Amino acid sequence: MHLTMELQSNPISSHLAIDVVSPFANETQSPRVGINRPPMFVLSFADITYKVHQTKNQSFSPFSKSNKENSTQRTRVRTLLDSVSGEAREGEIFAVLGASGSGKSTLIDALANRILRESLKGSITLNGDNLESRLLKVLSAYVMQDDLLYPMLTVKETLMYATEFSLPRSVPKEKKKNRVEELIKQLGLEAAANAIIGDEGHRGVSGGERRRVSIGINIVHDPILLFLDEPTSGLDSTSAFMVVEVLKEIARRGSIVILSIHQPSYRILNLLDRLLFLSRGQTVFYGPPSSLSMFFSEFGKPIPDNENPVEFALDQILEYEETQDGATELVEFNKIWQRQHQDLFSLYGGDISHIPLDQALASSFASGRLVSGSNDTNSMSMASVRKFTNPFWIEMGVLVKRAFTSTCRMPEMFMIRLGAILITGIMFATIFWKLDNSPRGAQERVGFFSLAISSIYYGSVDGLPVFIQERYIYLRETANNSYRKSSFVLSNAIVSFLPLIILSIGFALTTFFAIGLDGGMRGFFFYTAIILASFWAANSYVTFSSAIVSNITTGVTIAMAILCFYLLFSGFFVNRDRIPDYWLWFHYMSLAKYPYQAVMQSEFSDPNICFxxxxxxxxxxxxxxxxxxxxxxxxxxxxxxxxxxxxxxxxxxx
Incomplete structure (x- = not known):
């Protein structure tokens, strides 16, 4: 029976409709997983198959003028996962291993519902129930391979903002602070709590500490399911061991930890509970680490006593992959071996699927686990689990505060931009000093307006790397439903508005009076408003560019090229009447057209001025x-x- 039907029929499911039930356990509380009881949660997946269709154009005549006449399309089906099965239990670390391209990350994504279920074959259940997508986001967390964090925030601030997003406003501020302190202690980050995250230009925490912070921001709501993609990649052996040790503690507290990992050391291997080796999307071994030696001994290739079992297994898999049949022999042997050793997979002896999911959830919440909450505390349907934890205005407040804090800690970026704007304005002032009302003066005014608008747009492109960096953080947080997309866009606009006002006033002060533009103070304020609108339009354009490109070099190239077309069709270089009809759409799309026409209208509309x-x-x-x-x-x-x-x-x- 699907979880939706059970929640409607079982009154215990009302625990899903609360904001938080006993949200913070005492730090001295013992782990939730008992030694003598079966696991409360079991994630089972059976016959997971994932195929993608790749289309290639084959040309039979490379010198042909018509590709359509001499080419055909060939569709190739590539199997990324092929009938993969397994079981991950509460209190355990389930590790997926294999060479690059074996399907490790694909399996993690499939289990975490990051691949459309319509594209997958097979079943994924929690305690025998199919998980609804919205409930899965509430009960799970996904830690990406890259550490996507704001570099100028401290460890404590980063965790605090994550708590603000993940926990509802009904939780008092003091309890959220207590949760952050508990996380810092749990992650072993006491010494680095007040250190900034750092980046290439700012010294911050170590790589291992950064990775633990990435884990921490995803577990503030105490998830039942924790998925991690290569959490030890790029770390030294000591840092990698500390990260997995933290994950083991998280598992002991009552979570199911599922991760992909590449060549774990002996110490890390001792912390893992179940291993799943993949080769080209197929299972070549599944079982506890202690049975790895038995598996290869019965296969006819015993593991030497002085060798790491995982490294030996990966070497054997790679050797088979280089042959024509691949690892088919290991795959088939694993199927036989699984049937012969069913006892290895009954850790507690007996079937635990009789524990209903709603009862397991209710018991887990009562023991101190968090949940994002619902709109109706009396509702017992899946609709009661809300998509976003907090209302729009709460999200806006947190996002504005975070962006403002991060921006204020990098004043050098703003000062460099302000200095560039002031220097540009002074150069314009000296070149176009005190223009008269002669025909030449009118012509030079037009030239100045064109250069001024151009410099504003081109000068804004240097912010593209920052926007692209924030883009990845935005994608991670919105994928977890931390906040609405509109909240992020509007908060960024609000935070960037004050610096843009200062830049606009600085540019206007250095150019308007020195050049001798018309209109007095009224004209000055109108001119400043047009400059501000241009800065904001340029800022929005850079934000848009960062949303459609992921590479900084590509982004800058494309942004500059489009700006060239904006200026070309603005009306300065080519009069509107000279633009062909099929290019007129670009004229009206040009961001430079409107501020250019506005300043021209303001400057040349006074009938009392003769040129x-x-x-x-x-x-x-x-x-x-x-x-x-x-x-x-x-x-x-x-x-x-x-x-x-x-x-x-x-x-x-x-």
Whole structure:
């Protein structure tokens, strides 16, 4: 029976509808997993198969002008997982091993519901019940291979913000702080609690401590299922052992820990409870580490006494993979061996599937486990488990505070950008100093506006690496439903607005009065507003660019190329009437068009300002090369012919 039906029929499932039940256990409380009782939770997966279709174009004539006439499409089905089965229990560490490309990460993703269930064949159950996607997100956590953290936040702050996202607002602030202190002690981070995470330019915590922080931000809600993709990669042996030791303690407290790992040391091997070796998506061994020697002995290749069993097993698998049949012989032997040694997989003796999931959850919550909560504390349906833990305004407050704290701890970035803007403004001021109202002055005003808008947009592209770094954090947190996407976008806009105001005022002050732009104080404020709008549009454009590209070099190249087109079609280089109809859409899409037209309208709309007087009307015409006296005679002749009183001071063009 599906979990949805059971929750509706069983009153004990009302425990799912609470915000938090006894959220914080005493630090001296003993682990939840008892020695003499069967595990409360068991994640079982049977015959997991995952195939992807790859399409290739095959061309029979590389010199042909028409690929369509001389090419065919070949679809190849690639099997990433092939009938993989196993069982992970509460209190244990279940480790998936294998060479690169064996399917380790794919299996972890499949179990963690990060692959569409429609694409998978087989069954994945918790205590015999199929897990709904929304409930699985509440009960589980997924730790990525990369440590995606804000570098300028301290360890304690990073865990505190994760707690704010994961626990509902009904939990008092003091209890959230207690949870963070408990996590710091559990993760062995007491000495680094007040140190920043750090990055290439800022000294911070070690790699092992960083990895434990990554684990900590995912277990603040005390998940029943914890999935980790290569948690020891990139760490030295001591740091790797400390990380797995922390995971073992998490398992002892009542969680199912499932991880992928590459060549664990002897010490780490002793902390693992179940091993699953994969080769090209197929199972070549499944069982406890102690049975690995028995497996290969019965296979006919005993493990030497002085060799690491895991390294020996991986070497054997690699040798078989290099042959034509691959590891088929090991796969088939494993199936026979599994049937012959069923006793190895009955750790507590007997079937534990009779423990209903709703009862197991109720008992676990009562013992001090956390849950994200529901909208209706009296509801007993799956709909009562809400998608997001906190309301929109709570998310906004936490995100704004975190972004503001992180930004304030990197003042050098803002100061460099402010310095660049001020220097650019001063250069413009000296080049276009005190422009007059002559035709040349009008032309130079137009040139200045174009350069000013261009410099604002091009200068904003340098923020792309920061946005791309935050993008990965955003993807991780929104995948866990930590907050709404709209909350992140709006909070970033709010935090970036104040620095943009300062940049806009600085640029306006250094250029408006020095260049002699029109409009007085009213014109100055309008000019400043246009500069601010341009900065904000550029900031939004860079944010958008970081969302569609994942590589900094590629992102900068694409962003700069599109900016070139924005400027080309803005109306400065090519008049709108000269743009072909099939490119007009780009003219209206151009971010540079609107601020450019706004400053032009502001500067040249005053009818009291004259840019052409008297003989200046002959500039850029053949008459320009004549002497001033000749020009006056021509002007007088025109005046007589048109019956007008035209003198050298008469305004002939506004």
């Amino acid at each position: 052409v007087r008297g003989t200046q009307m002959f500039n850029n015409t053949p008459i320009q090369r004549f002497s001033e006296s000749t020009k006056l005679e021509v002007l007088a002749s025109i005046s007589k012919s048109l019956h007008l009183n035209l003198t050298n001071t008469t305004c002939t063009h506004y």
